[in-house]
Amino acid sequence: MSFQNQSSVLHKFKGILFSTMSSEELLNSLDFFSAREDDVFLVSYPKSGTHWIAEVIGNIPNARMSLTSPIELGDISNFDELKMNSKRRVIPTHLSYNMLPVNIKQKQCKIIYIIRNPKDTAVSLFHYYRDNPNLPGIETWAAFFELFLRGDVVYGSWFDHVLSWEEHKNDKNILIIFYEEMKKDPSKSIKKITTFLGINVNDSEINKIAQKTSFSEMKNNAAKENCDPNHTICALTSNRNLVFRKGAVGDWINYFTSKQRRVFDELFTEKMKHSELARHFEDDS
Numbered sequence: 001m002s003f004q005n006q007s008s009v010l011h012k013f014k015g016i017l018f019s020t021m022s023s024e025e026l027l028n029s030l031d032f033f034s035a036r037e038d039d040v041f042l043v044s045y046p047k048s049g050t051h052w053i054a055e056v057i058g059n060i061p062n063a064r065m066s067l068t069s070p071i072e073l074g075d076i077s078n079f080d081e082l083k084m085n086s087k088r089r090v091i092p093t094h095l096s097y098n099m100l101p102v103n104i105k106q107k108q109c110k111i112i113y114i115i116r117n118p119k120d121t122a123v124s125l126f127h128y129y130r131d132n133p134n135l136p137g138i139e140t141w142a143a144f145f146e147l148f149l150r151g152d153v154v155y156g157s158w159f160d161h162v163l164s165w166e167e168h169k170n171d172k173n174i175l176i177i178f179y180e181e182m183k184k185d186p187s188k189s190i191k192k193i194t195t196f197l198g199i200n201v202n203d204s205e206i207n208k209i210a211q212k213t214s215f216s217e218m219k220n221n222a223a224k225e226n227c228d229p230n231h232t233i234c235a236l237t238s239n240r241n242l243v244f245r246k247g248a249v250g251d252w253i254n255y256f257t258s259k260q261r262r263v264f265d266e267l268f269t270e271k272m273k274h275s276e277l278a279r280h281f282e283d284d285s
């Protein structure tokens with residue numbers, strides 16, 4: 001397989017690959033994390049639009065919420081830092097439902113789960129692997145495609161991740177947002193988010209948030225911020241510039257061969273046959 005150093009920059013925990021930015025000690029201690037009832041968790045498989053939702057929340061007027069680092073990033077001192085945050089916390093994570101600290105489930109904290117078409121997600125993650133020194137160098141799209149299909153990538157299989165959320169999709173403390181829907185009508189998704197958070201925001205403010213969080217705005221701002229490590233919510237790198245690549249729906253068509261498309265579609269149909277969440281992607285996937 002044409003990739004280098006997979007084991008020097010990644011490690012497996014409970015059968016799932018993590019970057020070395022998530023220490024084994026921290027991952028082992030997740031169930032000791034103490035959640036607060038008003039915490040909001042921003043959850044996604046990597047490259048599904050986490051930064052976008054975080055920016056939306058950050059732009060809600062008078063929200064008085066504070067975006068933290070991902071729960072699984074760093075070492076055990078991460079929990080102390082989170083504890084010291086006195087505001088209402090917005091905590092990002094790429095963990096599947098099964099790996100989420102038990103305390104978050106017991107307290108029924110609000111959770112926003114963003115999902116993106118798996119083909120676009122794969123292409124985005126491929127570029128991220130290629131450009132990110134914290135991830136192994138994968139030489140070709142063909143090699144990465146095989147890893148993605150097998151779930152041999154950071155945070156494991158896209159299919160397993162989405163399926164772990166399937167049976168919780170109607171829980172009243174969980175809001176599911178689809179990347180493609182948000183792209184089509186950002187104001188509508190933003191309204192769903194503010195309503196879910198219990199914050200009253202009028203339509204004109206919603207439209208302003210949509211403008212401020214457009215892909216081009218966020219990309220320009222990231223360039224200006226010049227990689228401030230305190231401004232990242234990515235569990236895989238501190239380089240925010242790497243996050244804003246194309247921000248498009250359907251870019252996968254430029255990468256998948258017709259054979260890869262067929263192989264992917266067969267696997268998708270087999271794995272996701274009982275998934276209502278996946279129906280959203282049937283036309284495309």
Ligand SMILES: Nc1ncnc2c1ncn2[C@@H]1O[C@H](COP(=O)(O)OS(=O)(=O)O)[C@@H](OP(=O)(O)O)[C@H]1O
Pocket residue numbers: 044045046047048049050051052120123124125127183213214215216218233234235236243244245246247248251
């Ligand atoms: N505002 C806005 N509009 C549309 N798309 C956006 C936006 N912000 C981020 N993105 C795109 O989301 C992809 C990154 O996802 P994440 O933020 O989840 O990345 S990370 O896993 O936390 O690193 C990545 O997708 P690709 O461009 O396809 O690589 C980003 O460009």
